[in-house]
Amino acid sequence: MSTATQFAPRRANWTLITLTVVLLLGAALAFLIWATPVRDGxxxxxxxxxxxxxxxxxxPVALFFWCIASLLVTFTILAIxxxxxxxxxxxxxxxxxxDRLFITLLGSAFICLIWLFFLxxxxxWALVLCPFYAAAVFRWV
Structure with a gap:
Protein backbone atom coordinates (compact mmCIF):
# COMPACT_ATOMS: atom_id res chain seq x y z
CA MET A 1 0.00 0.00 0.00
CA SER A 2 1.47 3.33 -1.00
CA THR A 3 1.61 6.27 1.37
CA ALA A 4 -0.43 8.41 -1.05
CA THR A 5 -3.50 6.21 -0.65
CA GLN A 6 -2.90 5.54 3.01
CA PHE A 7 -2.96 9.24 4.01
CA ALA A 8 -5.44 10.61 1.49
CA PRO A 9 -7.21 13.61 3.02
CA ARG A 10 -10.92 13.24 3.67
CA ARG A 11 -13.22 15.75 2.08
CA ALA A 12 -15.22 17.73 4.59
CA ASN A 13 -18.98 17.35 4.47
CA TRP A 14 -19.86 21.05 4.43
CA THR A 15 -23.59 20.42 4.38
CA LEU A 16 -23.33 18.49 7.65
CA ILE A 17 -21.01 21.10 9.19
CA THR A 18 -23.33 23.95 8.21
CA LEU A 19 -26.42 22.13 9.45
CA THR A 20 -24.73 21.33 12.77
CA VAL A 21 -23.66 24.95 13.29
CA VAL A 22 -27.14 26.24 12.40
CA LEU A 23 -28.73 23.78 14.83
CA LEU A 24 -26.31 24.71 17.64
CA LEU A 25 -26.79 28.45 17.15
CA GLY A 26 -30.56 27.95 16.89
CA ALA A 27 -30.55 25.91 20.10
CA ALA A 28 -28.57 28.65 21.86
CA LEU A 29 -31.09 31.26 20.69
CA ALA A 30 -34.01 29.07 21.76
CA PHE A 31 -32.39 28.71 25.19
CA LEU A 32 -32.03 32.49 25.49
CA ILE A 33 -35.70 32.97 24.63
CA TRP A 34 -36.67 30.21 27.08
CA ALA A 35 -34.52 31.77 29.84
CA THR A 36 -36.14 35.18 29.45
CA PRO A 37 -38.09 36.00 32.64
CA VAL A 38 -41.88 35.92 32.62
CA ARG A 39 -43.92 38.48 34.51
CA ASP A 40 -47.74 38.42 34.61
CA GLY A 41 -47.86 35.67 32.00
CA PRO A 60 -31.43 42.29 24.46
CA VAL A 61 -27.88 42.14 25.89
CA ALA A 62 -27.75 38.35 25.54
CA LEU A 63 -29.15 38.61 22.00
CA PHE A 64 -26.45 41.14 21.10
CA PHE A 65 -23.70 38.77 22.25
CA TRP A 66 -25.43 35.85 20.48
CA CYS A 67 -25.38 37.87 17.23
CA ILE A 68 -21.67 38.67 17.61
CA ALA A 69 -20.85 35.01 18.34
CA SER A 70 -22.94 33.88 15.36
CA LEU A 71 -21.12 36.30 13.07
CA LEU A 72 -17.72 35.12 14.29
CA VAL A 73 -18.64 31.44 13.83
CA THR A 74 -20.10 32.11 10.38
CA PHE A 75 -17.09 34.09 9.21
CA THR A 76 -14.71 31.43 10.56
CA ILE A 77 -16.51 28.75 8.56
CA LEU A 78 -16.49 30.98 5.47
CA ALA A 79 -12.76 31.60 5.86
CA ILE A 80 -12.07 27.86 6.06
CA ASP A 99 -11.52 43.21 8.40
CA ARG A 100 -14.70 44.37 6.72
CA LEU A 101 -16.77 42.72 9.48
CA PHE A 102 -14.76 44.60 12.11
CA ILE A 103 -15.17 47.91 10.22
CA THR A 104 -18.90 47.20 9.95
CA LEU A 105 -19.34 46.45 13.65
CA LEU A 106 -17.32 49.48 14.70
CA GLY A 107 -19.15 51.77 12.28
CA SER A 108 -22.53 50.42 13.37
CA ALA A 109 -21.66 51.17 16.99
CA PHE A 110 -20.79 54.75 16.02
CA ILE A 111 -24.02 55.09 14.01
CA CYS A 112 -25.99 54.08 17.10
CA LEU A 113 -23.98 56.39 19.38
CA ILE A 114 -24.42 59.35 17.05
CA TRP A 115 -28.14 58.58 16.84
CA LEU A 116 -28.36 58.54 20.64
CA PHE A 117 -26.47 61.83 20.92
CA PHE A 118 -28.54 63.77 18.39
CA LEU A 119 -31.94 62.06 18.49
CA TRP A 125 -34.11 53.53 13.21
CA ALA A 126 -30.34 53.62 13.65
CA LEU A 127 -30.39 49.82 13.59
CA VAL A 128 -32.32 50.02 10.31
CA LEU A 129 -29.44 52.08 8.87
CA CYS A 130 -26.75 49.61 9.99
CA PRO A 131 -27.46 46.84 7.40
CA PHE A 132 -27.23 49.42 4.60
CA TYR A 133 -23.91 50.60 6.03
CA ALA A 134 -22.76 46.97 6.26
CA ALA A 135 -23.72 46.32 2.63
CA ALA A 136 -21.74 49.40 1.56
CA VAL A 137 -18.68 48.33 3.56
CA PHE A 138 -18.70 44.80 2.16
CA ARG A 139 -19.23 46.10 -1.37
CA TRP A 140 -16.84 49.05 -1.57
CA VAL A 141 -14.29 48.89 1.28
Missing amino acids: AKAWTDPMIRGGWMAWTF RFPETPRKGFLQIETTRG GTPVW
Whole structure:
Protein backbone atom coordinates (compact mmCIF):
# COMPACT_ATOMS: atom_id res chain seq x y z
CA MET A 1 0.00 0.00 0.00
CA SER A 2 1.47 3.33 -1.00
CA THR A 3 1.61 6.27 1.37
CA ALA A 4 -0.43 8.41 -1.05
CA THR A 5 -3.50 6.21 -0.65
CA GLN A 6 -2.90 5.54 3.01
CA PHE A 7 -2.96 9.24 4.01
CA ALA A 8 -5.44 10.61 1.49
CA PRO A 9 -7.21 13.61 3.02
CA ARG A 10 -10.92 13.24 3.67
CA ARG A 11 -13.22 15.75 2.08
CA ALA A 12 -15.22 17.73 4.59
CA ASN A 13 -18.98 17.35 4.47
CA TRP A 14 -19.86 21.05 4.43
CA THR A 15 -23.59 20.42 4.38
CA LEU A 16 -23.33 18.49 7.65
CA ILE A 17 -21.01 21.10 9.19
CA THR A 18 -23.33 23.95 8.21
CA LEU A 19 -26.42 22.13 9.45
CA THR A 20 -24.73 21.33 12.77
CA VAL A 21 -23.66 24.95 13.29
CA VAL A 22 -27.14 26.24 12.40
CA LEU A 23 -28.73 23.78 14.83
CA LEU A 24 -26.31 24.71 17.64
CA LEU A 25 -26.79 28.45 17.15
CA GLY A 26 -30.56 27.95 16.89
CA ALA A 27 -30.55 25.91 20.10
CA ALA A 28 -28.57 28.65 21.86
CA LEU A 29 -31.09 31.26 20.69
CA ALA A 30 -34.01 29.07 21.76
CA PHE A 31 -32.39 28.71 25.19
CA LEU A 32 -32.03 32.49 25.49
CA ILE A 33 -35.70 32.97 24.63
CA TRP A 34 -36.67 30.21 27.08
CA ALA A 35 -34.52 31.77 29.84
CA THR A 36 -36.14 35.18 29.45
CA PRO A 37 -38.09 36.00 32.64
CA VAL A 38 -41.88 35.92 32.62
CA ARG A 39 -43.92 38.48 34.51
CA ASP A 40 -47.74 38.42 34.61
CA GLY A 41 -47.86 35.67 32.00
CA ALA A 42 -45.81 37.60 29.41
CA LYS A 43 -42.11 37.70 28.61
CA ALA A 44 -40.35 40.50 30.48
CA TRP A 45 -37.69 41.20 27.84
CA THR A 46 -35.83 43.82 29.86
CA ASP A 47 -35.86 42.09 33.27
CA PRO A 48 -32.55 40.62 34.45
CA MET A 49 -32.02 37.02 33.39
CA ILE A 50 -29.74 36.41 36.39
CA ARG A 51 -31.11 37.85 39.61
CA GLY A 52 -28.44 39.60 41.67
CA GLY A 53 -25.82 39.19 38.94
CA TRP A 54 -22.95 41.60 38.49
CA MET A 55 -24.08 42.54 34.96
CA ALA A 56 -27.51 43.40 33.61
CA TRP A 57 -27.97 40.25 31.53
CA THR A 58 -31.25 41.14 29.91
CA PHE A 59 -32.54 39.43 26.79
CA PRO A 60 -31.43 42.29 24.46
CA VAL A 61 -27.88 42.14 25.89
CA ALA A 62 -27.75 38.35 25.54
CA LEU A 63 -29.15 38.61 22.00
CA PHE A 64 -26.45 41.14 21.10
CA PHE A 65 -23.70 38.77 22.25
CA TRP A 66 -25.43 35.85 20.48
CA CYS A 67 -25.38 37.87 17.23
CA ILE A 68 -21.67 38.67 17.61
CA ALA A 69 -20.85 35.01 18.34
CA SER A 70 -22.94 33.88 15.36
CA LEU A 71 -21.12 36.30 13.07
CA LEU A 72 -17.72 35.12 14.29
CA VAL A 73 -18.64 31.44 13.83
CA THR A 74 -20.10 32.11 10.38
CA PHE A 75 -17.09 34.09 9.21
CA THR A 76 -14.71 31.43 10.56
CA ILE A 77 -16.51 28.75 8.56
CA LEU A 78 -16.49 30.98 5.47
CA ALA A 79 -12.76 31.60 5.86
CA ILE A 80 -12.07 27.86 6.06
CA ARG A 81 -14.48 26.88 3.28
CA PHE A 82 -13.78 29.77 0.89
CA PRO A 83 -10.30 31.22 1.54
CA GLU A 84 -9.81 34.65 0.05
CA THR A 85 -7.02 37.00 -0.76
CA PRO A 86 -7.15 40.58 0.54
CA ARG A 87 -8.53 43.18 -1.83
CA LYS A 88 -8.25 46.95 -2.08
CA GLY A 89 -11.44 48.95 -1.98
CA PHE A 90 -12.52 52.54 -1.63
CA LEU A 91 -10.21 53.21 1.32
CA GLN A 92 -7.19 51.89 -0.64
CA ILE A 93 -6.24 49.48 2.12
CA GLU A 94 -6.14 45.72 1.77
CA THR A 95 -9.03 44.13 3.64
CA THR A 96 -10.37 40.62 4.11
CA ARG A 97 -13.88 39.55 5.09
CA GLY A 98 -12.91 39.69 8.76
CA ASP A 99 -11.52 43.21 8.40
CA ARG A 100 -14.70 44.37 6.72
CA LEU A 101 -16.77 42.72 9.48
CA PHE A 102 -14.76 44.60 12.11
CA ILE A 103 -15.17 47.91 10.22
CA THR A 104 -18.90 47.20 9.95
CA LEU A 105 -19.34 46.45 13.65
CA LEU A 106 -17.32 49.48 14.70
CA GLY A 107 -19.15 51.77 12.28
CA SER A 108 -22.53 50.42 13.37
CA ALA A 109 -21.66 51.17 16.99
CA PHE A 110 -20.79 54.75 16.02
CA ILE A 111 -24.02 55.09 14.01
CA CYS A 112 -25.99 54.08 17.10
CA LEU A 113 -23.98 56.39 19.38
CA ILE A 114 -24.42 59.35 17.05
CA TRP A 115 -28.14 58.58 16.84
CA LEU A 116 -28.36 58.54 20.64
CA PHE A 117 -26.47 61.83 20.92
CA PHE A 118 -28.54 63.77 18.39
CA LEU A 119 -31.94 62.06 18.49
CA GLY A 120 -32.05 60.05 21.72
CA THR A 121 -33.97 56.84 22.19
CA PRO A 122 -35.28 54.64 20.65
CA VAL A 123 -32.39 53.48 18.51
CA TRP A 124 -34.46 51.22 16.21
CA TRP A 125 -34.11 53.53 13.21
CA ALA A 126 -30.34 53.62 13.65
CA LEU A 127 -30.39 49.82 13.59
CA VAL A 128 -32.32 50.02 10.31
CA LEU A 129 -29.44 52.08 8.87
CA CYS A 130 -26.75 49.61 9.99
CA PRO A 131 -27.46 46.84 7.40
CA PHE A 132 -27.23 49.42 4.60
CA TYR A 133 -23.91 50.60 6.03
CA ALA A 134 -22.76 46.97 6.26
CA ALA A 135 -23.72 46.32 2.63
CA ALA A 136 -21.74 49.40 1.56
CA VAL A 137 -18.68 48.33 3.56
CA PHE A 138 -18.70 44.80 2.16
CA ARG A 139 -19.23 46.10 -1.37
CA TRP A 140 -16.84 49.05 -1.57
CA VAL A 141 -14.29 48.89 1.28
